[in-house]
Amino acid sequence: MVNLQNKRYDVIIIGGAIMGSSTAFWLASNPDFDGSVLVIEKDSTYQDSSTARSNCCIRQQFSTPENIQISQFGIHFVKNVADYLSVDDERPELSFVESGYLFLANSDVEASLKEAFETQKRLGVKDVIWQTPQQLAERYTWLNTHNLTGATLGIHNEGWFDPYSLLQAFKRKARSLKVDYLQDEVVSLKTKNGKVEEVVTKNSGSFSCGSIVNVAGPRARFIAEMAGLELPVSSRKRSVFVFKSQEPVDMKPLIIDPDGMYVRREGETFICGQQPDEDNDPECLDLEVDYPFFEERLWPKLAELVPAFEAIKMVSAWAGHYEMNMMDHNALLGLLAGMDNFYCCNGFSGHGLQQSPAAGRAISELITYGEYRTLDLSRLSTSRLQTGKKVQEVYVV
Structure with a gap:
């Protein structure tokens, strides 16, 4: 449970499903990051989340080089998940079916x-x-x-695995590393001088922050709008x-x-x-x-x-x-122009769950170091929203 006496966090993550919990894990497990982390998720059952409703497949067959590299790490993570996310003697089991x-x-x-x-x-x-x-x-x-x-x-x-098990493993490990989780809904953001200063929730009041991470999935655009920003991410239904x-x-x-x-x-x-x-x-x-x-x-x-x-x-x-990036169907990573502390991890266009290990790590590196230290995902930067330079992924399934 969140200690509601703590009203300030170094990083507040808006969205506590797979991408938010991955980001929280990578931040908290990095010895170079010594800040506090709060994850705000409006529905802790996750029953309607994209994570819970995913087919949860993973593949290396993409057209974009970055997506291929992201998947190469992703499959390593899935196959070795216990090395990353075990808590005490509890080892996660993802039921990975390697069928290609x-x-x-x-x-x-x-x-x-x-x-x-x-x-x-x-x-x-x-x-x-x-x-x-x-x-x-x-x-x-x-x-x-x-x-x-x-x-x-x-x-x-290549194959498929249990998405809910991976989500719970990320969350359990993050909480064991002192990440706080709050079940509540973000209703507004208070900004000043080009920064988000406070995150306002429906039932728990306001929390001041050093940075925020928008991982609100299909609702990511609405979180950006709370800060007066535009984000070309749209929710599209898939049956x-x-x-x-x-x-x-x-x-x-x-x-x-x-x-x-x-x-x-x-x-x-x-x-x-x-x-x-x-x-x-x-x-x-x-x-x-x-x-x-x-x-x-x-x-x-x-x-x-x-x-x-x-x-x-x-x-x-x-x-x-699907949280569709309407520009080029690829992830939007990094600071969003107009706010100095508003990080995006959005627009995965249907392949977010399989990319969550690498994407969460990438955002944690940007927050901690101001640069990528493992995979160079610079071409997936939000800056392409200003330059108009697309990184088009052909194989969106």
Whole structure:
């Protein structure tokens, strides 16, 4: 519990899900940082958070070099999570399923997929291989390879894990390192001379601060507006559908078709989804599932991709939110122009959970040292909002 007698913190983190708890952990575990940290989270159950509603997959197959490097550290962190986040004798278990990703190409996307593949190899990714249509047909007899021109397959170091377990492990470790957590809602920010001086909560009063970190996920833009700042991060709803197949399909990797639809196995069922067309993807904060999207859009594509999926039955569904960076679909990291102590860690556009180990570490380095000490993520700086220089990620799933 927070000692409410303490009304000043060196760092106040707004948002206590995966990104906020990662940042808190990295700050508190760094011997060069000796400040106090408060994490404010309005819903400590996290039931509606993007973290809890994530598919929680991790991949090295990106087009942006920084995202590839972030994932290389991320997979190391996931596989060695107990070395980082154990508390006493309690070792976190993330139930990591290392089944890989399979990105399918047709003539429209083959060139960009090959370009990303070459970038991955240049950065030392050794676990992704190119597959010809013939190799795909031999490896996956249930897959319709007609109109496919190739694919990239992650053999190792890609898969999925339990997002809630990682969140709780970050939080438990941060609290063991004397980070305070407060369940409350931030309602305003008091600023003076280009700095945020106080964070005002709904039920617990005000807290003065040295710096704040905006990790409010889909609501990040609203936190920025409290400080009179603009942040091009928008909440976009994504529906996830669970179905059973009447015919057995021995699907191992997560598959992404040339249009961006994904499908993967989950026990005896399968999970699928896809981003809507841009014209049908408004800013949205509700969590109502778009059931017609499955019937009208996904099922026909599933049946074309895997003929056995002609006979399937949807058994459940849920919806969550992506915090979309509307500029270039990549993270916005660092101080936001206009405030000298307002740090952003936003706009991950659907790959935030898998990037949380590296992103939290990056923000903690900026706060502690004023520079990056591990991965150089300078190109993902918020400064590109002023320069207009995009760092475009092609593979947003």
